[in-house]
Amino acid sequence: MVTSVLEVRDLTKRFGTNVAVDGLTFTARPGKVLGFLGPNGAGKTTTLRMLLGLTLPTSGTATVNGRPYRELHDPVEQVGAVLEGPQFHPGRTGRNHLRVLAAAAGLPRSRVDEVLRLVELNGAGHKRVKGYSLGMRQRLSLASALLGDPRALVLDEPANGLDPQGIRWLRDFLRAQGADGRAVLVSSHVLAEISQTVDEVLVISRGRLVAQGSLDELTRGVEAPVWVRSPDAERLRTALSASEGVTAEPVQTGEGWLAVRGASLEEVGTTAAESGAVVYELYRPAQSLEAVFLELTGATEAGR
Amino acid sequence: MTRLVGAELLKLRTTQTFWGMAAAAIGLVLLIVVLSVALDADPTEENVRTIMATAGFSGVLTLVLGGVVGAGDYRHGTIAWTLLITPNRLRATAGQFLAGGVAGLAIGVAAYAVAAVIALPWLAAKDASFPPAGDLLEVFLGSVLYAGLAAMLGAALGALLRNQVAAIVVVLVQIFVVDPSLAGLVPDIAPFTLTGLGAAMSGVGSDNDLLPAGAAALVWAGYAVLVAVLAALHTARRDI
Numbered sequence: 001m002v003t004s005v006l007e008v009r010d011l012t013k014r015f016g017t018n019v020a021v022d023g024l025t026f027t028a029r030p031g032k033v034l035g036f037l038g039p040n041g042a043g044k045t046t047t048l049r050m051l052l053g054l055t056l057p058t059s060g061t062a063t064v065n066g067r068p069y070r071e072l073h074d075p076v077e078q079v080g081a082v083l084e085g086p087q088f089h090p091g092r093t094g095r096n097h098l099r100v101l102a103a104a105a106g107l108p109r110s111r112v113d114e115v116l117r118l119v120e121l122n123g124a125g126h127k128r129v130k131g132y133s134l135g136m137r138q139r140l141s142l143a144s145a146l147l148g149d150p151r152a153l154v155l156d157e158p159a160n161g162l163d164p165q166g167i168r169w170l171r172d173f174l175r176a177q178g179a180d181g182r183a184v185l186v187s188s189h190v191l192a193e194i195s196q197t198v199d200e201v202l203v204i205s206r207g208r209l210v211a212q213g214s215l216d217e218l219t220r221g222v223e224a225p226v227w228v229r230s231p232d233a234e235r236l237r238t239a240l241s242a243s244e245g246v247t248a249e250p251v252q253t254g255e256g257w258l259a260v261r262g263a264s265l266e267e268v269g270t271t272a273a274e275s276g277a278v279v280y281e282l283y284r285p286a287q288s289l290e291a292v293f294l295e296l297t298g299a300t301e302a303g304r
Numbered sequence: 305m306t307r308l309v310g311a312e313l314l315k316l317r318t319t320q321t322f323w324g325m326a327a328a329a330i331g332l333v334l335l336i337v338v339l340s341v342a343l344d345a346d347p348t349e350e351n352v353r354t355i356m357a358t359a360g361f362s363g364v365l366t367l368v369l370g371g372v373v374g375a376g377d378y379r380h381g382t383i384a385w386t387l388l389i390t391p392n393r394l395r396a397t398a399g400q401f402l403a404g405g406v407a408g409l410a411i412g413v414a415a416y417a418v419a420a421v422i423a424l425p426w427l428a429a430k431d432a433s434f435p436p437a438g439d440l441l442e443v444f445l446g447s448v449l450y451a452g453l454a455a456m457l458g459a460a461l462g463a464l465l466r467n468q469v470a471a472i473v474v475v476l477v478q479i480f481v482v483d484p485s486l487a488g489l490v491p492d493i494a495p496f497t498l499t500g501l502g503a504a505m506s507g508v509g510s511d512n513d514l515l516p517a518g519a520a521a522l523v524w525a526g527y528a529v530l531v532a533v534l535a536a537l538h539t540a541r542r543d544i
Contacts, residue, residue: 053391054384054544070391081388086381089319096318104311104389104399144385 004065004078004152004183005029006051011060013046013207020046022207023060028152028185033178035198036187039297043207044187045084048156051185052081064152076105076148082141082155088129094140095125101144115143120169134161142173152183159193171197191293205297219292225259226268226284227251232277233258239275240268256280308390308399309406315382316373316407325372326411329365333415336361337423347432353439353507355423360447360506362415363454364479366408367498370458371471373407374400378466384544397536401459401528408455412448420444443507446517450505453524457498460532463539496523 006028013021021043028034038044049055051062053069064072064079072078088097098112116122119139124132132140138161145153155174159167174197177184188194195215203211203218211218230236233256240248240260246267251257260268265284272279316322340355341347347355377383377400390396427434434440462471479499487494494500495515504520515523 049543052388054387056541056543070393072391075391076389083384087384089376089380089382091320092318096314100311100315100318101385101389103314104308104386106307 004150006079006152006154006183006185007061007063007066008047008051009061009063011047011050011062012058013043013050013055014058020207021050021057024204024207024209026202026209026212028183030151030183031178031181032199033174033184033186033194033197035191035194035201036185036204037191037194037201037293037297038187038189038204040189042189042204042297044189044204045156046207047204048081048154048185048187049083051154052079052083054083074105074148076101076107076150078148078150079152079154080145080148080150081153082138082145082158084156084160087141088137090130091128093126093128094121094132094136094143097129097140098125098143098147101147105148107147111147115146118146119143135163135166138162138166150182153177153185155184155186157187157189159188159190167193191290203293203296211296218296224285224291225261226263226265226282228258228260228268228272228279229256229281230258230272230277230279231256232275235275236272236277236279239271239277243267243271305395305399305402308395309403312399312403313406315377316403319376321376322369322373322407325365325369326407326414329362329369329411330415330418332365333359333362334418334422337419341423341426341430344430347427347430349433349435352427352432353435353443355427356416356419356440357443357447357507359412359416359419359443360450360502360508362412363408363447363450363502363506366411366451367454367458367475367479368472369411370404370408370455370460371462371465371475372458372468374404374459374462375466375468375471376462378463379468387539387544393540394536397460397463397532397539400463401456401532404459405452405456408458409448409452411455412451415451416444416447442517447506449517449521450502450524453505453521453528454502457524457528457531460528460535464531464535495520498524498527 008024008026011021011024024047036044046055050057051069069075095112095116098115099109102109102112116125119142121136121139121143124136129137138158142158159170162170174184174186178199186194200214201218202209228236233250237248237258240246240263243263246260246262248258248260251259265282269282336358337355340358344351377386386396390399458475461474465471465474483497483499486497495504495513500514501520501524504514505517507517
């Protein structure tokens with residue numbers, strides 16, 4: 001099977017004095033869904049647009065199968081893209097929009113109806129785009145991206161504007177694309193939208209890569225605090241805080257609760273026994289992905 | 305390139321803007337022709353020729369239309385799709401440029417046909433003296449060529465400026481302010497202004513100072529290609 005590899009090396013983009021993308025390096029491989037995460041304004045869109053040849057890098061390279069997008073001969077068969085922002089003539093019907101793209105790419109007209117069916121938009125193909133909901137526009141974008149049956153997909157915030165059903169549909173869709181051997185690079189500023197879909201994630205903040213790996217690896221990297229409930233909370237807190245790197249803070253929500261960072265469950269239990277503090281409850285909640293995401297991206301935001 | 309031009313033409317045909325502007329161009333020519341025939345008490349050979357040459361006025365309108373459609377891709381954001389499918393900026397610009405020319409030619413033919421269908425029988429009823437068929441054919445070819453070349457220049461200008469209003473303003477200022485000023489200040493330049501070249505192609509009047517129609521078409525085509533190349537280079541160096 002023909003495959004596509006998307007590769008970004010030391011990619012940097014400056015707009016005046018503002019550094020939008022700062023020395024980014026990553027690879028999206030066939031058969032994998034790579035999530036590209038970061039808050040709004042982190043540089044995701046700029047990176048994807050550089051990969052698609054729409055924005056010129058200040059330095060570094062962004063390539064598809066080893067070549068810059070602008071040098072590809074039949075790009076629609078190699079990469080399909082969904083972009084953010086306005087991209088349709090409001091007075092043109094969805095079907096005509098696709099017909100124009102198919103004609104330019106030299107694809108048969110039958111392909112237009114195929115992709116309309118694929119994104120479940122076949123009933124609305126004859127309506128003008130100005131009558132489309134945000135979700136329908138996203139589906140039309142996806143249909144456009146799929147026209148050439150590409151071996152890789154670059155999707156910028158494809159979940160934007162989709163209702164919960166639409167997001168579920170998108171998840172299934174992306175998983176199927178990955179399973180089909182496609183390289184999928186999908187950006188989002190909402191981790192939950194794509195967390196059940198991606199094989200690996202890149203997290204960027206302020207144009208820099210702050211974390212990369214599977215979701216398991218990321219959640220392991222940022223551990224949730226240990227929660228402990230004691231009638232002797234103050235004594236326990238003093239004992240815990242005596243160890244270097246350990247903090248214990250009272251939790252507002254409950255009587256006698258402490259949130260302990262920098263110590264394992266075992267260490268907290270041992271310290272409690274040694275200090276003679278009675279412990280009623282001791283556990284570590286599963287770290288929510290959203291919290292990990294906020295911690296990873298928030299840390300660099302606050303650090304500047 | 306054929307498929308790119310075909311796609312660009314499909315792009316035009318699937319919007320109301322294009323049909324509205326084409327209808328406006330043809331309607332305006334029709335209005336001028338009707339008024340000219342109605343007000344002409346004694347249609348001489350020369351007058352009949354001039355009346356038919358007013359069809360060439362469609363050239364000014366296709367120039368504006370070209371600007372609107374050339375910049376339209378940027379206004380609606382569809383330029384991203386255009387360049388995703390055809391990443392080579394020179395090819396993409398050439399496709400839009402040539403499609404503009406084809407659309408302009410079609411509007412020119414339609415404008416002339418409408419003018420002929422209305423004016424010729426009417427003039428005949430007024431006992432007009434008709435110029436030789438060859439003369440009328442010359443007027444036809446000139447005005448159609450003008451409409452096509454004008455749309456190409458407009459499309460190139462629209463792609464260069466990336467803004468529909470700016471494209472229209474530049475075209476109007478050029479034709480109604482810059483051209484007459486230049487012609488007044490440096491009469492030798494007059495035949496090379498857009499107005500002078502347009503008049504030479506469409507055969508309006510019989511000004512001996514104008515270039516021959518063929519030479520005027522070549523000069524205009526040169527302007528159009530120059531602007532198109534600038535647009536392609538500009539697109540290649542700028543972020544979309």
